[in-house]
Amino acid sequence: MAKLVATIEPTGQCCPSVLGAPLDAEEAAELADGFMALADPVRLRVLSILAAAPDGEVCVCKFVGPLGKSQPTISHHVKILSEAGLVAGDRRGKWVWYSLNRERLAALQAALQPSG
Amino acid sequence: MAKLVATIEPTGQCCPSVLGAPLDAEEAAELADGFMALADPVRLRVLSILAAAPDGEVCVCKFVGPLGKSQPTISHHVKILSEAGLVAGDRRGKWVWYSLNRERLAALQAALQPSG
DNA sequence: TAGATGCATCGATCCCCGTCAATGTACTGG
DNA sequence: CCAGTACATTGACGGGGATCGATGCATCTA
Numbered sequence: 001m002a003k004l005v006a007t008i009e010p011t012g013q014c015c016p017s018v019l020g021a022p023l024d025a026e027e028a029a030e031l032a033d034g035f036m037a038l039a040d041p042v043r044l045r046v047l048s049i050l051a052a053a054p055d056g057e058v059c060v061c062k063f064v065g066p067l068g069k070s071q072p073t074i075s076h077h078v079k080i081l082s083e084a085g086l087v088a089g090d091r092r093g094k095w096v097w098y099s100l101n102r103e104r105l106a107a108l109q110a111a112l113q114p115s116g
Numbered sequence: 117m118a119k120l121v122a123t124i125e126p127t128g129q130c131c132p133s134v135l136g137a138p139l140d141a142e143e144a145a146e147l148a149d150g151f152m153a154l155a156d157p158v159r160l161r162v163l164s165i166l167a168a169a170p171d172g173e174v175c176v177c178k179f180v181g182p183l184g185k186s187q188p189t190i191s192h193h194v195k196i197l198s199e200a201g202l203v204a205g206d207r208r209g210k211w212v213w214y215s216l217n218r219e220r221l222a223a224l225q226a227a228l229q230p231s232g
Numbered sequence: 233t234a235g236a237t238g239c240a241t242c243g244a245t246c247c248c249c250g251t252c253a254a255t256g257t258a259c260t261g262g
Numbered sequence: 263c264c265a266g267t268a269c270a271t272t273g274a275c276g277g278g279g280a281t282c283g284a285t286g287c288a289t290c291t292a
Contacts, residue, residue, distance in 0.1 A: 018160055019167040019221070022182075028157035028164075036155035040280080041144035044134055044151075048144070051135040060239065068141075070282055075240055077280090094238050094289050105135070105228055112225035114218065156250080176269065186252055191270055193250090210259050210268050 017111050034108045037084035042067055043077045050087065050100040057090075057097040133227050150224045153200035158183055159193045166203065166216040173206075173213040 016027035023031070038044060045067055050058050063074045078098060081087045085104045089096045132143035139147070154160060161183055166174055179190045194214060197203045201220045205212045 018154075018163050019218075020164070022168050023157075023161050023164040025157060025161075025184075028160040031160055032155050032157045035151050035160075038134075039148050039152035039155040041139075041141060041148045042280090044144040044147055045139050045141075047134050048136070048139040052138050061237095066138075069280095071239070072241080072283080073281055079240080080279095091239090091288090096239065102135075102230065106230060109225055109228035109230075112221055112228070114222060114225075158250085177267095185250095187269075188253080188271080189251055195270080196249095207258090207269090212269065 015107055015110055017113060019112070019114060031108070031111055034084060034104075034111075037080055037086055038108070040077065040080075042069055042073070043081055046074075046077060046081060046098075047086065047100060047105070050098060057099045059095045059097055060089075061095070131223055131226055133229060135228070135230060147224070147227055150200060150220075150227075153196055153202055154224070156193065156196075158185055158189070159197055162190075162193060162197060162214075163202065163216060163221070166214060173215045175211050175213055176205075177211070 016023060016031055018031065038047075046063055049063065049066070050056070060074065060078060063078070064071050067074060069077075078087065078089070082089060082098075086101055087098045088101055089098045091097075132139060132147055134147065154163075162179055165179065165182070166172070176190065176194060179194070180187050183190060185193075194203065194205070198205060198214075202217055203214045204217055205214045
């Protein structure tokens with residue numbers, strides 16, 4: 001096995017955590033950017049659709065109808081998710097297939113981990 | 117033993133999760149409200165200070181200096197956290213002591229849980 | 233090459249958020 | 263009571279997000 005979860009030390013910490021030591025301004029700003037990307041119903045639904053996709057990829061056109069928003073609005077939200085590192089797009093001919101970055105999502109999840 | 121974690125069923129789910137089945141509009145809006153409360157550096161630092169407090173309680177006056185914001189601004193953010201159910205205040209004479217609602221925070225954390 | 237399709241960008245609009253000074257409210261102490 | 267302290271609320275300002283129609287760009291197809 002190539003690499004474990006970094007060899008967590010008792011006192012150490014791999015990522016800034018809300019429940020660990022008090023955050024400084026920079027750490028807080030970085031985490032806030034991540035949660036800001038999650039702070040919209042449309043974006044959360046985009047993520048959940050991606051997570052539920054059998055092959056882990058969804059064409060942008062599959063978001064417009066189900067989410068009830070215009071195509072520019074969907075494109076806007078997908079861009080925000082992309083800039084936040086939560087999704088990645090892959091152009092294939094006319095279509096762009098987006099996939100979920102589960103590591104990035106796990107990092108935000110870890111910031112809320114009770115143990116710190 | 118009184119009550120386990122609700123007897124999780126393979127297909128069932130206790131709370132809306134971003135990584136489970138696609139979220140409907142209502143579930144997504146509810147989760148988005150929670151993450152919106154986390155999407156600010158000042159509020160994240162308030163939470164982290166509360167989490168790091170030895171007795172789990174911090175007087176509001178202890179936020180103003182370290183966070184470098186005015187007293188009304190701090191009061192504004194604490195109110196948002198309170199309305200989101202993430203903190204609770206307890207008035208004792210002149211002072212108001214705030215404490216962290218770790219269950220509410222854990223619920224948001226669970227919504228990002230990889231298993232669903 | 234012309235038209236159609238999928239997606240991104242632009243421009244405009246509306247609304248909400250973060251911030252602070254000023255003020256209000258509640259409690260304490262003299 | 264009155265002054266002071268701790269916190270909340272108000273009002274105003276600036277900035278940015280959410281939304282959509284119109285438009286631009288790339289690709290496919292006839």
